[in-house]
Amino acid sequence: MVERPFDRLRKVPGQYWMLVLMWIRSALAYPASFVFMVGSSMLITVLDFVVIVIMFNHIKSFGGFSLGEMALLYATASMTLGIADLFTGSIERVGERIRTGSMDVYLIRPVPAFVQAAADQFALRRIGRPLQAGVVLVFAFSHLEVDWTVAKGIMLALSMVVGGIIFAAIFVLGASFQFVAIDSAELANAFTYGGQTLTQYPLSVFGKDIVRAVTFVVPLAFVNYYPVLYVLGKPAPLGLPSWIGLLSPAVAVAMVALASLAWRGGLRRYRSTGS
C-alpha cells in the first residue's frame, strides 16, 4: 500500500478535528475553570476595542484613518490573529514538550506531529477574539464610505484567510525555533500577539523603519495593512505601488514554505530527554 503525501494531507483536517474534540472534552473536565477562562478572554478583547472608540472621541483621524477605517484595520488585525491563534496558537507549547521530552508521545503516533502540536490543549476560549473581530467588522461597515466592488470584496475576504495563514506561519516558525532554543516562546509572541497590536494601527504612524521591517523582514504589513489600503483606495507608503496588497497570497505561500522547512528541521534536531 503506497501512501502518497497528498493522501496524508487529505486526512489532516479529520485528524485535527478529532484531537481538538478530545482536548475540548478534557477542558470540560474542569467546568468552572473553563467558564472563567472564556469569560475573561471575552472581557479582555472587548475592552481592547473600547480603547480605540474612546480615543476617537478626542480626535477626528489617526494616521489618516477615520474611525470607520480604523475599525476595519482593527477588525482585520484581530480576525487574522484570532483565526491563527485559535487553530495554531497551541503550537507554542512544544517548548514545554521538548523540555520535558513528552514530544516523544507525538512522534510515535501515525498522525503528523504538527497536527498534534497545533491541537495540543486546544483552547476554545480563543474563539473570543474572532467573535469580537466579527462584531467590530460590522461596526466598521456601518461607519465606512467605500465604493464596494467585487474585487474589493474578494480582496477583503481573502485577506482574512491569507493574513491568518501568515500569522499561523509565524507561530510555527517560533515553535520550530524552540527546538534550537528551548523556552523562546516569548520571542515568537513578540511577532504574533505583539504584531497584532502593531497591525491594528496604520503602520505609517510608526515611521519608515518599522514599515520597512514589517514589509521586507517579518511581512506583517501583508497580513492586513496593505490589503486594507487597497480596499480603501489609499496610497501605499515608501513609494510602493498601491496594488502591493495583492501580493499577500504570495507572501503567505512563501511564509508557509519557510515555516514547513523550519518545522521539519526542528523535528530532526529533536533530542528528547535522558530516559
Added chain:
Amino acid sequence: MAVIELSNVSRAFTVTSRTGFRRTRREVRAVDGLSFTVEPGEVVGYIGPNGAGKSTTIKMLTGILVPTGGSIRVAGVDPSRNRLKLAKRIGVVFGQRTTLWWDLPLKDSFAVLQKMYDVPRARHRENLATFVELLDLGDLLDVPVRQLSLGQRMRGDIAAALLHDPEIVYLDEPTIGLDVISKARLREFLAQVNAERRTTIILTTHDLDDIEALCSRVMIIDHGHQIFDGTLAHLRASQSAPRTLVVDLATSLPPIEVPGATVTKVNGPRQHLTFPTTTKAAPLLAEIAANYPLVDLSVAEPTIESVITQLYTPTPTS
C-alpha cells in the same frame, strides 16, 4: 527476514557545560557502533545500567531520534525517514510517561486511538474485549486516566500500545514502580501476546525477573557498546561468576578441604563452598562424600544480577 536491523549505528549528543563564564562543548556518544538484528516473534531483553544507551536505541528504532551514524531498518524502512508510516506497525510503551489522555476516561483514549490508527471497527472491538479481559480493565474504562493508580495506568498504556495489532512492540521499563503482583500479571500478559500474535517484543528493564520470565534473548549494552548478545543460559555460562555449594554435615567440623573449591562460610554443621563455573559439581560432591559425613546439599547458580554486574565496566567519573 529480520524485522529489525541495525548496522554500525551511533548517536552523539553535544553536551554544553558551563563553569563560570566558560562554556565547554563536548560530544557524548550515547550509542556507539551498535549492530544487531532481531527476527520476527523474538522477545529480546535489552538491558544495561543507567545511561548505557537503552532509551536512545529505542528512540532511534521508533524514529523519534535521528541516528548520527550507521543505518537502521525496521520492518523494511528507515524509521526516522518513514516515521508516520512505521507508526502504524509498531507499539511503544514508555514506563515513565503515559500516552493516554490524562483528563478523560480510559475508554476515550482507546476510541481515539482506533481512529488515529485506522483500525477496522470490528477488529478494534475484538482486541479491546481481549485486552479488557486479560488485563482486567473492565472497571477502569470509565475512570479518568489521572485517577488511575500507576499499575492500572500501565495496564491501560500497554493495551493502548497493542490495540492496532503492531508487529513490533517496544516496552521501555514497563514494570518500573509496579508491585510484585502487577509485575507478574503484566509478564504473563506479554508472554501470551507474543505466543498468540507472534509480536516481536523489545523490552528494556532494570528488573531481571522480567528478563527471566519473558526473554529468549538478552542484549546488554554499556557505554553505548553492545557487550553481550545471546540466551540467558549462555550469559550465565559465559561468565566466571562462581557457583555456590552448600553442604550439611553430620557434625560441626573445621572448614573441610576439597581440591577445586574453597569454604567461604561455616555455620555449625553447614558449610558454604564456592567453585568456578568451569569446575564440574559431580566429582566435587564425590570427593566430599568420600571424605566427610555428608547429610544434605544444594548447588546455587550465580544470580543473573551478579553475572551482569560483572559485565558492566565502572562508569568513569566526569
